[in-house]
Every structure is written in C-alpha cells, then in structure tokens.
Amino acid sequence: MNAPALSGADLVVDGMRCAGCMAKVEAGLGALPGVRAARVNFTARRVHIDHDASVDEEALIAALKAIGFEAHAFAAAEPVARESRGLAKALAVAGFASMNVMLLSVSVWTGADGATRNLFHWLSALIALPAIAYAGRPFFRSAWRALRHRRTNMDVPISIGVLLTAAMSLYETATGGPHAYFDGAVMLLTFLLAGRLLDTVMRERAQDSVAALLRRLPEDVRVLEADGAVRALRLAEVRPDMRLLVAAGDRVPVDGLVEQGSSSIDRSLVTGESVPESVEAGGSVLAGTLNLSGPLVIRATAAVEDTVIADIARLMESAGQGKSRYVRIADRASRLYAPAVHTLAALSFAGWLIAGAGLHQALLIAVAVLIITCPCALGLAVPVAQVVASGSLMRRGLLVRDGAALEKLARIDTVLLDKTGTVTEGRLEPIAGLPEDEVERRVLLALASASRHPIAQAIADRLKAEGVVAAPVRYAGEIAGIGVEATLGRRTARLGRGDWVGAPVAAKDGATDRGVATSFRFGAGPAHRIALADRPRQDVGAAVERLRAQGLQLQFVSGDGWPVVERMARQFGLFARARMSPADKFAAVEALEKAGHRVLMVGDGLNDGPALKRASVGMAPSAASDVGRQAADIVFFGDRLMPVPIAIAGARRTMRVVQQNFAMAIGYNVLAVPLAIAGLVTPLVAALAMSGSSILVVANALRLKNAAR
Amino acid sequence: MNILGMLIPVALALGLAGLGAFFWAASSGQFEDLDGAAMRILIDEKEEPGE
Numbered sequence: 001m002n003a004p005a006l007s008g009a010d011l012v013v014d015g016m017r018c019a020g021c022m023a024k025v026e027a028g029l030g031a032l033p034g035v036r037a038a039r040v041n042f043t044a045r046r047v048h049i050d051h052d053a054s055v056d057e058e059a060l061i062a063a064l065k066a067i068g069f070e071a072h073a074f075a076a077a078e079p080v081a082r083e084s085r086g087l088a089k090a091l092a093v094a095g096f097a098s099m100n101v102m103l104l105s106v107s108v109w110t111g112a113d114g115a116t117r118n119l120f121h122w123l124s125a126l127i128a129l130p131a132i133a134y135a136g137r138p139f140f141r142s143a144w145r146a147l148r149h150r151r152t153n154m155d156v157p158i159s160i161g162v163l164l165t166a167a168m169s170l171y172e173t174a175t176g177g178p179h180a181y182f183d184g185a186v187m188l189l190t191f192l193l194a195g196r197l198l199d200t201v202m203r204e205r206a207q208d209s210v211a212a213l214l215r216r217l218p219e220d221v222r223v224l225e226a227d228g229a230v231r232a233l234r235l236a237e238v239r240p241d242m243r244l245l246v247a248a249g250d251r252v253p254v255d256g257l258v259e260q261g262s263s264s265i266d267r268s269l270v271t272g273e274s275v276p277e278s279v280e281a282g283g284s285v286l287a288g289t290l291n292l293s294g295p296l297v298i299r300a301t302a303a304v305e306d307t308v309i310a311d312i313a314r315l316m317e318s319a320g321q322g323k324s325r326y327v328r329i330a331d332r333a334s335r336l337y338a339p340a341v342h343t344l345a346a347l348s349f350a351g352w353l354i355a356g357a358g359l360h361q362a363l364l365i366a367v368a369v370l371i372i373t374c375p376c377a378l379g380l381a382v383p384v385a386q387v388v389a390s391g392s393l394m395r396r397g398l399l400v401r402d403g404a405a406l407e408k409l410a411r412i413d414t415v416l417l418d419k420t421g422t423v424t425e426g427r428l429e430p431i432a433g434l435p436e437d438e439v440e441r442r443v444l445l446a447l448a449s450a451s452r453h454p455i456a457q458a459i460a461d462r463l464k465a466e467g468v469v470a471a472p473v474r475y476a477g478e479i480a481g482i483g484v485e486a487t488l489g490r491r492t493a494r495l496g497r498g499d500w501v502g503a504p505v506a507a508k509d510g511a512t513d514r515g516v517a518t519s520f521r522f523g524a525g526p527a528h529r530i531a532l533a534d535r536p537r538q539d540v541g542a543a544v545e546r547l548r549a550q551g552l553q554l555q556f557v558s559g560d561g562w563p564v565v566e567r568m569a570r571q572f573g574l575f576a577r578a579r580m581s582p583a584d585k586f587a588a589v590e591a592l593e594k595a596g597h598r599v600l601m602v603g604d605g606l607n608d609g610p611a612l613k614r615a616s617v618g619m620a621p622s623a624a625s626d627v628g629r630q631a632a633d634i635v636f637f638g639d640r641l642m643p644v645p646i647a648i649a650g651a652r653r654t655m656r657v658v659q660q661n662f663a664m665a666i667g668y669n670v671l672a673v674p675l676a677i678a679g680l681v682t683p684l685v686a687a688l689a690m691s692g693s694s695i696l697v698v699a700n701a702l703r704l705k706n707a708a709r
Numbered sequence: 710m711n712i713l714g715m716l717i718p719v720a721l722a723l724g725l726a727g728l729g730a731f732f733w734a735a736s737s738g739q740f741e742d743l744d745g746a747a748m749r750i751l752i753d754e755k756e757e758p759g760e
Binding site: 018019020023040042043085088089092093096099100103104119123141200404506 | 717720724735740743748749750751752
C-alpha cells in the first residue's frame with residue numbers, strides 16, 4: 001500500500017474552556033477525511049493534527065469554525081522547548097542528588113562522627129560530584145562564555161562558588177575534616193535551576209514575523225504576454241510594466257494598475273480597512289490584497305521589493321532594531337551583584353589571612369561567603385512571580401509570550417488602540433434590514449452563500465446561525481462589483497448594488513457613515529436595504545474607563561476614514577487619528593517613545609505590525625493577522641477588550657511582588673553575610689538560610705495566583 | 710552499622726529509579742499538557758480512537 005505523505009499542523013484554538021470543548025475539537029477534526037489524529041494541548045490552547053498532505057490548513061480551520069471554534073495557524077517555537085527540557089533534566093538530577101545528600105547530612109548534623117561521618121562524606125561526594133558535573137553545565141557554559149568575552153554575569157559567581165565548594169569539600173572529606181558542603185552545593189544548583197527553568201519558560205519565543213509577512217504573497221504569477229500567451233513566472237522575476245492575471249480568490253502579487261476587469265478587493269491585510277473596495281480599469285491595487293470577485297488583468301507598477309508590503313517588512317525590521325534594548329530587572333540586579341560578591345569573598349579571605357588564620361581556614365570562610373551569597377532567592381525572585389502571574393493571566397485568556405513584557409507593561413503610561421479588529425470585532429454583522437419573510441430569508445441565504453464577498457458571507461453566517469435553510473435556487477451568476485443573481489421558479493432574486501437590484505430609493509451603497517449596506521429583492525417583492533457594520537466589542541466602554549482609572553493616556557489610531565473613526569471616538573470620548581498608514585502608526589509610536597512615554601500598542605493587522613514591534617509592549621487579539629500576533633508580546637483571546645486593562649493590572653501586581661522579593665533576598669543577605677564573614681556559618685546554617693529564603697520568595701510569589709483581575 | 714550497608718544502596722537505587730522514570734516521562738511528552746490531562750478524565754470515550 002502506498003500511504004500518502006503525512007504532515008502535521010499546529011493550530012491555536014480560541015474558546016476552548018472545558019473537557020467537552022476538547023472532546024468536540026478532537027472528534028470534529030478526527031471526523032475529517034484525511035485527518036489521522038488530532039490532539040489538543042489544553043495548557044497551550046493548541047491542537048496538533050497529523051494529516052495527509054491532501055488536507056490543507058485552511059480546511060482544518062474551516063472545520064473548526066463549523067463546530068464553533070476560531071483557529072489560527074501557529075508557528076512552533078522548537079529551540080526554546082528543547083532548552084527547557086534540558087534544564088528540567090538537570091533540575092531532576094540536582095533535586096535527586098540534594099535529597100539524598102541531605103539525608104546523609106542530617107545524620108552528620110545529628111552527631112555522627114568518626115568512621116561513620118567519613119563514610120557519609122564519601123557517599124555524599126559520590127552522589128554530589130557527578131550531579132554537579134551534570135546539572136551545573138548550564139551555569140558553567142554561560143559563565144565560560146562570559147569570561148571568554150571578558151565580561152561577568154550572574155553565572156560567574158555561581159560557577160566559582162559551586163566548584164570551589166565542591167573542591168573544598170572533597171579536600172575536607174579526604175583529610176577527614178568535620179565540615180563538607182556537598183549538600184549546600186547541590187541544593188544551590190537545585191534552586192538556581194528551578195529559577196532558570198521558569199525563566200526559560202517565560203522567555204521570548206522565536207519571532208519570524210517578516211518571513212511570515214512575505215509568505216502572504218503567491219510564489220508564482222501568471223504573466224500575459226503581448227501575443228496573448230500566458231506564462232508562469234517566479235514572483236521575484238516580475239518587473240514593472242508586465243501584465244499579470246489575477247484570478248478571483250487570489251492575492252495580488254505586486255502593486256499595480258487594473259487594465260481589464262472589475263472586482264472588489266479586500267485590502268484588510270495591508271490597510272486594516274474591513275470594507276472591501278471596488279476596483280475597475282484604471283484603479284490601483286496593492287500587493288498582498290485579496291481579489292474577491294472577478295478576474296483582473298493588472299499592469300505591475302513595482303517589482304516585488306518595492307511594494308507597499310515590502311515596505312512594511314522593512315519597517316518591522318528597523319522597529320526590531322530601533323527598539324531601545326530593554327534590560328530585564330534580573331539582569332540589572334546581577335550586574336551589581338557579581339562584583340559585590342566577588343569582592344566580599346576576596347576581602348574576607350584576605351581579612352582572615354591578615355588576622356592570622358591559616359590558609360585553610362581563610363579559604364573555608366571565603367567559600368562559606370560565596371555559598372551564602374549565592375543568589376538562590378534572587379534567581380527565583382523574578383521568574384517565579386512571572387510564571388505564577390502569567391498562569392493567572394492565561395486563565396483569563398491572556399497569553400504572555402515574553403516574561404519581560406510583564407515588566408515593561410507595568411510601566412506603561414500611554415495606550416494606542418487600533419480600531420478595526422481591536423476595538424471592533426473585526427467582522428461585519430448585519431445590523432438592520434434583513435427580510436422577515438421566511439421564503440425571502442431562505443432565498444437570501446442561498447444567494448449570499450454563493451458569493452465570496454465579505455458582505456454576502458456576513459449575511460450568510462447570520463442567517464445560518466438563525467437556523468434558516470437555503471432555498472433550492474438556480475444560480476444565474478455573479479457580476480463583479482455589482483451582485484449575485486439567482487432564480488427560484490420564475491422569480492428572480494438579486495443581492496447587490498441598490499440600483500441593480502431595483503431599490504425604490506436610489507440609496508447610496510458601499511461605505512456609509514454607519515458602515516456598509518447592500519440591497520436584496522426577490523421577484524416583485526419589496527427591496528430590502530441590509531445595513532452591516534463592524535461592531536465594537538461589547539465591553540469597550542468599561543475597558544476604556546478602567547484604563548483611564550489606571551492613569552493611562554488613550555488614543556485611537558486607525559487606518560479607516562474619518563466618518564467611521566470619529567463616530568467611535570465620540571462614543572468613547574477618545575482622541576483619535578484616522579487614515580493612518582503603517583508608517584504613520586509606526587511614526588506615532590516612535591515619537592511618543594522618543595518623548596519619554598512608554599507605549600502599549602494594541603492592534604491586530606499587518607498594518608499595525610511595525611507599531612506593535614516598536615512600542616514598549618505590543619498586544620494583539622488572537623484573531624489578528626499572523627504578522628500582528630507574531631509582532632505582539634501578549635495575545636488576548638475572546639470577544640472582549642477587558643483583557644487589556646486586566647493585563648496591565650496583573651503586570652503591576654507582579655512587579656510589586658518582584659520588588660518585595662528583591663527586598664527579601666537582599667535583607668537575607670544583609671543578615672547572613674556578616675555571619676559568614678565572622679566564620680559562624682556551618683553547613684547546617686547555610687542549608688537553613690538558603691532554603692528558608694528561597695521558600696519565602698516562592699511563597700510570596702504564589703500570592704499572584706489571582707493577579708489577573 | 711551493617712544495616713546501613715543495605716539501606717543506603719537501596720535508598721539510592723530507589724531514588725535513581727525515580728530519576729530514570731522522570732527522564733523517561735520528560736522525553737515522552739508526559740508533561741506537555743498538564744491542564745489537559747486533568748480534563749481528559751471527564752471525556753466519555755464511546756469508541757476507541759483509531760476505529
């Protein structure tokens with residue numbers, strides 16, 4: 001048997017809340033022909049599908065939509081997963097070793113001596129040394145890298161401390177000394193690895209938004225030669241003045257002018273405008289926009305690297321570079337920390353030598369200082385708080401893609417909101433004028449289902465949701481830019497432009513001040529003017545109010561025209577700017593950032609990509625374009641805007657706890673270091689101090705379990 | 710004293726067995742979806758998957 005090629009897909013699924021949803025998603029996908037297996041990962045709100053090559057992602061997404069779940073393609077972040085798996089293994093080894101060594105140490109502390117103590121010390125060495133060699137590698141490697149570049153980082157004192165302690169303890173064991181610090185060394189590694197592992201989980205996922213951006217363009221284009229022949233060319237080979245064929249349903253490959261044909265164009269990818277635009281001969285089209293209804297012949301006006309979409313790609317790149325490098329709070333702490341610790345240990349070593357102690361005793365005390373100052377609590381202070389807080393945010397439908405985003409979000413003072421798809425739901429909804437009559441509704445559904453036009457699809461979706469069944473009509477076809485026609489019996493039904501349908505009032509169609517409208521008429525019946533609008537998310541008012549209460553400046557930035565934007569700006573009392581190109585949005589963010597503001601950009605479209613990347617923090621709804629989601633630090637799920645203020649409140653709570661944790665870790669050092677310098681720290685004291693401070697920090701961070709409110 | 714000669718190797722062996730089990734679990738994806746695993750017990754599976 002020749003099995004068809006197998007491939008896999010990962011989708012982010014919106015709206016999974018319970019076991020029932022999981023079962024529904026898995027069963028729904030599993031029932032598709034060509035799907036081998038579907039498995040939901042509930043923690044990550046994702047589903048992994050093994051399928052034959054014949055099934056494509058679009059079909060899977062459509063199938064999920066049919067059972068009531070919004071889904072989006074997702075690019076996996078493999079390297080991070082591999083790194084955290086390696087850390088988890090190191091942590092397991094360190095944990096195993098520290099438990100067993102501690103078991104032996106307790107016997108020593110409770111009074112074992114002589115041959116028994118020596119035996120136990122040797123056993124501890126036997127367990128601890130291989131464990132340190134294995135579990136310490138992440139620190140040794142990073143410290144070595146830093147030293148080779150003549151820098152120092154948090155891992156340098158850690159590595160020196162652990163290695164020196166192990167060597168010193170081995171010497172003590174060999175000479176039958178009373179104190180071995182094997183337990184301290186492995187316990188240190190355990191706590192530090194726990195912090196490091198949590199930190200990795202929170203770290204930034206790989207971002208390849210620019211590549212995703214350009215994948216939106218077709219790879220091959222069909223060129224119309226002067227003699228009328230059609231030739232296939234690679235996209236990169238297209239030059240200005242070539243004549244290209246663009247079929248209905250295809251994306252326009254390069255910017256150009258329409259020579260023949262008329263159609264409507266969905267420009268939402270580039271401009272964020274939700275309402276499709278009609279084009280006729282002489283009109284211009286942009287690369288990356290979607291040709292909805294009729295075939296077009298366009299004359300290229302730019303090569304692929306000069307198109308608007310390529311400009312956005314370049315803007316995104318420069319946004320990534322121009323963003324002032326944010327130094328994470330933990331890194332700032334470690335910059336001060338490493339030199340201080342080294343100096344302290346060296347000073348106590350020298351001090352005790354001068355005071356007349358032997359080399360051996362002075363070294364033991366220096367080691368004790370290094371152990372006691374090792375940043376266990378400090379290493380846990382930030383990541384534990386961030387992990388607990390983002391877990392809480394996740395339960396409220398907020399996916400934090402980068403732990404540093406929480407730190408930056410806590411210091412935001414200005415919020416820029418995109419309109420389409422962010423403040424609004426980003427899809428058209430019929431708001432008035434649907435026919436009441438049952439027959440008319442069935443005919444309308446049949447007509448609307450026949451077109452790919454977003455207006456028709458919005459009407460079809462609504463009618464289907466209301467349980468209407470399509471009438472068995474005979475289609476007469478779709479006229480691009482005008483409408484669709486069909487017959488039922490001898491009566492003709494039309495859906496489209498008012499004058500064509502025969503509406504009594506020569507109502508203006510297309511964009512109006514309240515959105516868009518279309519007309520429908522069945523036979524000699526009355527003409528219905530159906531109005532559609534992209535409605536605001538239902539809790540925009542409350543969310544805006546809460547953002548204001550948080551002391552934030554709010555602004556609308558929209559690519560849409562003034563009438564639509566102004567109405568919404570008035571409704572929510574916000575300062576607004578309309579007709580902004582991607583470069584305008586980017587410039588607006590940059591100007592604010594340069595003036596010392598810290599900006600949160602909330603947007604969804606490709607056109608928001610550069611601004612999302614340039615802002616201190618970018619946030620996108622889960623229904624955003626690929627590019628929008630890739631560029632954002634935080635993604636929010638669901639139909640509401642409330643997650644935005646919730647995220648800010650959660651981030652502020654997190655930073656408060658982080659600061660408390662730092663205070664505790666430093667307070668612990670202030671208490672413990674003098675003891676160590678005075679030579680009073682035995683292995684027992686070191687173990688108690690280390691675990692005590694770490695537990696305190698973790699317990700404090702756990703208070704963030706309900707941080708997302 | 711002799712009992713230590715027994716107990717310590719036994720304790721270590723048990724610990725190592727646990728460590729080995731963790732390594733196996735981590736590499737076979739047992740920790741990929743902790744919340745989902747808790748939910749899955751609530752799903753009634755009428756048919757065996759793969760039928």
